[in-house]
Amino acid sequence: MAILIATRRTVLAQTGITIGLEGGQELLLPTGARGLGMAQAIVASGIGAEAILRNPALIAHGPREVAFNIAQQANGITVADATTSIVWPVPRVGAFALSVRYLNQGDQQAVNDQQVVVGSIQFNGVVVGGTFAAQFGYKFAAGLTLKFLQLGSQCTGSCDIPPFPPRTAAIDFGVRYFLTKDSLIAVAASGLNLGLPLQVNDSPQADPLPHRAVIGVAITPKFSQLPKDAHVRGEVDMIKAVSIGGPGFLFGGEIAWMDQYSARVGYQRNGGPSGSGPTFGVGFATGKLHIDFAQIFTDAGAGSGKPTFLSLRYVF
Amino acid sequence: MPDCRALFAIALITAPRLSAQPTSVVPRAVAWYDTATTSRARSVPWRVSPRVANYAPIASALIPGSGQLMLGNDRFIGYVALEALAWWKYAKDVSEQRSQEAAFKQLARRQARSHFTAGSPDLLPDADWAYYEKMRDYKESGSLSLSTSGPIVPETDTLTYNGSRWHLAQSTFSTREGALQKYLEDAVRPEFAWSWKSAQFQWDVFKQTTNKRNDAYRSGFTDLMVIGANHILSMVDAFSTVRLRASTNANGDAAIGARLSW
Numbered sequence: 001m002a003i004l005i006a007t008r009r010t011v012l013a014q015t016g017i018t019i020g021l022e023g024g025q026e027l028l029l030p031t032g033a034r035g036l037g038m039a040q041a042i043v044a045s046g047i048g049a050e051a052i053l054r055n056p057a058l059i060a061h062g063p064r065e066v067a068f069n070i071a072q073q074a075n076g077i078t079v080a081d082a083t084t085s086i087v088w089p090v091p092r093v094g095a096f097a098l099s100v101r102y103l104n105q106g107d108q109q110a111v112n113d114q115q116v117v118v119g120s121i122q123f124n125g126v127v128v129g130g131t132f133a134a135q136f137g138y139k140f141a142a143g144l145t146l147k148f149l150q151l152g153s154q155c156t157g158s159c160d161i162p163p164f165p166p167r168t169a170a171i172d173f174g175v176r177y178f179l180t181k182d183s184l185i186a187v188a189a190s191g192l193n194l195g196l197p198l199q200v201n202d203s204p205q206a207d208p209l210p211h212r213a214v215i216g217v218a219i220t221p222k223f224s225q226l227p228k229d230a231h232v233r234g235e236v237d238m239i240k241a242v243s244i245g246g247p248g249f250l251f252g253g254e255i256a257w258m259d260q261y262s263a264r265v266g267y268q269r270n271g272g273p274s275g276s277g278p279t280f281g282v283g284f285a286t287g288k289l290h291i292d293f294a295q296i297f298t299d300a301g302a303g304s305g306k307p308t309f310l311s312l313r314y315v316f
Numbered sequence: 317m318p319d320c321r322a323l324f325a326i327a328l329i330t331a332p333r334l335s336a337q338p339t340s341v342v343p344r345a346v347a348w349y350d351t352a353t354t355s356r357a358r359s360v361p362w363r364v365s366p367r368v369a370n371y372a373p374i375a376s377a378l379i380p381g382s383g384q385l386m387l388g389n390d391r392f393i394g395y396v397a398l399e400a401l402a403w404w405k406y407a408k409d410v411s412e413q414r415s416q417e418a419a420f421k422q423l424a425r426r427q428a429r430s431h432f433t434a435g436s437p438d439l440l441p442d443a444d445w446a447y448y449e450k451m452r453d454y455k456e457s458g459s460l461s462l463s464t465s466g467p468i469v470p471e472t473d474t475l476t477y478n479g480s481r482w483h484l485a486q487s488t489f490s491t492r493e494g495a496l497q498k499y500l501e502d503a504v505r506p507e508f509a510w511s512w513k514s515a516q517f518q519w520d521v522f523k524q525t526t527n528k529r530n531d532a533y534r535s536g537f538t539d540l541m542v543i544g545a546n547h548i549l550s551m552v553d554a555f556s557t558v559r560l561r562a563s564t565n566a567n568g569d570a571a572i573g574a575r576l577s578w
Contacts, residue, residue: 090556092559092560093555093556093559093560094555094556094559132552132555134555134559144548146544146545146548148541164531164534167537167538167541168537168541169540169541169544169545171544171548196537196540196541199533199534199537
């Protein structure tokens, strides 16, 4: 069983910059079509519940909303990925958010020492996070997320699985600062997945979590040539594994018409579990309901289908 | 329908202006967040000035409950109690973990490794967890070499650890030299040899003890998660209270409200 789980982690780690023995790769898997359409370059300009994953401070400015995200990941292992979140701003205090994510990583054969198949194991994971973010003045916002990851496994047949589900906790924190009064330029930084190692079998085996540092700058230019109902924004982010690997770079842009129709493009280079490649996304808003779709043309997980993301938001 | 949008204000809860100085304002109600406004809490001597109270979130992040104490809130007791309880349990779990580690190492030395030394088994060298994990999985380590002199002759009994390593090395490497080199890297040396033969009961106890050690580690891990969550919750609580207190009305009352629109 230890070999099986190690293999699964290694497969996940072979994509993007996450090379090495890191546990809790589930914490890195991206979700949220708005951000994915912009190659996850949203640490400074993300909106809504999905932005929590990149920078908890971003919900300080956001509206009250309920969001539901589903994703098909690049790793070829995750067969179901669903996230639901609620963001609830409290006047004069800040914004609170709660999110729950379920990952189903499919079935895998269990073999004994003689490599004979003796059973089947289904892997899954649950991530529960609570977020608080607040503004300090008009320009600065900060936030943090406390999240818990629990991995589960169900056996059919004879399997040697851990007697207790592996679990760990981690903290994300982030800040954002508007350089200009009219919010044209914003800079932001965040630290992700700072927490205790993930123990699957025993403490010496415990693997460190995938710590990441992200910085980014976003710009919302105003072009006189564009109609006043058209809005454009762009962002460049750099993501770096704290202890291993080189940096990854994320470039994203969005154009929106009347805040109702949106088109997004991006390019990620060593952007994480979803690898490198261009991204695109579209969005449609009708009243309080927002629907977004995104796809990544990645070099990771070849043969497992393009990573695809769908998000539904209800803003009220 | 924007014209039909209604605004529904509810639950305006008022509280007196907050100050370290005595105040003559009588609270009309008690806000949920602010237990300090009760008549009993008003007499608490350790309430600090509003300026110092601004540092309550930082204090709470460092020591849960301390921010609430600075703000004069009764619920500091809950945070302090949880913190104390969690640290006490963590200390207990760490102690249990060390105790179990000492127990299974002593059992291994005296029951499984003592056959391979002429001296005191307690003087046998220690090793990392991977070594003790092998002792759980294999009843015997097997010999490093079946020959007492000359070139290494690897163990061939695949039911032993060394024998299984030699079998694996042979199936992995095409040449005997390569397999032998790999075998020498992985095989257990004579000073670490073990055998649970004729000691099935002790072997079972050894496995149970290692499991208990892992349980203690896991429990301590959970304690640390609770401690971390307590620090953060206490900080957010203190921060929210400071923010809400800061938003007092012109008449000295604090207000909290919610709007429902449709």
